[in-house]
Amino acid sequence: MKPFIFGCLAFMALPIPAIAQNSFTQSNFGQPSTSANSGEIRAENCMVKIINSVDVPAEVEGKLMELKFEEGATVAAGDILAIIDDTQANFGVELKKAEEKEALLNATNEVNLEDARNSEKLARAEAEAYAELRREGAIPFWELEKKRLEAERGKLKIEVSEMQIQIAKVQFKGKETEREMAEAQLKKYRISAPFDGFIETRFAQFGGWVQPGTPIAKLVQLDKLRVEGDIDALRYPGQVTRGTPVEVLVYREANSDNAMSLQGKIDFVSSEIDLRNRYRVWVEIRNQQQGEDWTIKPGMRAEIIVKP
Structure with a gap:
């Protein structure tokens, strides 16, 4: 039994390079790395994310008369997505236009003013004539006073x-x-895209009834995206700030050797450090459309490499 035990101990004492090397790799997996030659800092857990994504809502109550989009369509800011029945709102606008026209006629009508001016001239002339008659003693004082007061009344x-x-x-x-308010209200019956984007989901149905706040479609902005990642706050204190030049690598395929390289700068640095001593940073990137598809899509794996 003793030779057997000695052999086992000797076997356990032998170095196993392959196992030790694999253990080192696993312990550093997912951690930011710094190149020994260039001093580059690589953020961890980087991913392409959406900047703007919104459920476009209805602003008024009514029946959907038109839907001018389909899922997967690309729309521009201001494009009409849907139209709610606006018959009553149109009548309201026409009524306010008529009331505005009536008010304009009243505001520009100076007939009464001209009549008042002419009456005042006549009363003043009569008062002057009566004053002359009074000086000659042809009329009593009260007749003159009456004409004087009529002239004052004219003023x-x-x-x-x-x-x-x-x-x-x-x-x-x-x-x-009021007319402008009615026209503004009428515009709410036409639901438009708030920004250039991609129709990810359609919620509304033709002929359906909607309330203010009812979502019509989910709109995602794809011409501008951002790559988010985490920086080790203790390992690189103060080395990554807003405006720091970076290289962004976006992996569009499973092959890690084929990455799209983009130049940019840090656009945001979080003020909070999480429980793992990391803070969040992100870089805004421009996207390009190829036919009906987009070059970069949210959810793609990426890297942020901070330049020394």
Whole structure:
């Protein structure tokens, strides 16, 4: 038994390079690495992510009369995606236009003002004539006083007419604003794309009833994306800041040797450090469309290499 035990101990004491090397590789898997020659810092857990993704909502209540998109379509900002029945809203706009026109006519009507001015001239002339007659003793004092007061009343009528025109102008401004509000409300019956994007999902159905906030479609922006990753805060303190030049590698295939290289800079550095002593950074990248497809897609594996 003793030779057998000695042999086992000797076997256990022998070095096993292959096992030791594999153990080292596993312990460093997924950790950021720094090149000994260049001093590059590589962020870990990097992935392509979406910057803007929104469920485009309805803003008013009504029946969907038109759907102008399909899933997988690429749309531009401002493109009409759907139309809600706007019959009543159109009537409302026409009513406000008529009220605005009436208010404009009142605001520009100076007939009463001209009549007041003419009446004041006539009353003032009569008062002057009566004053002459009074000096000659042809009329009593009260007759002269009556004409003088009529002339003063004419001045007040002019002021009243001018005030009425000013009020009419203010009313016209109010009706103009009401018409603009009605037109703005009418636009809400046409649901448009808030930015250039890709229709990922269609929620609405033709002829369906929607409420304010009901999602119509999921719109994803693909012309601009970002690559997010984590930096070891303890290993590289203060070495990665906003504006730091970086190289971004995006892996579009399973082959890690075939990566798309993009130059950029750090656009965001998180102020928080997680429980693993890492903070988040991301780099904004431009995407290109090839036919109906996009070169880079969210979810692709990537790398952020911080330049020394």
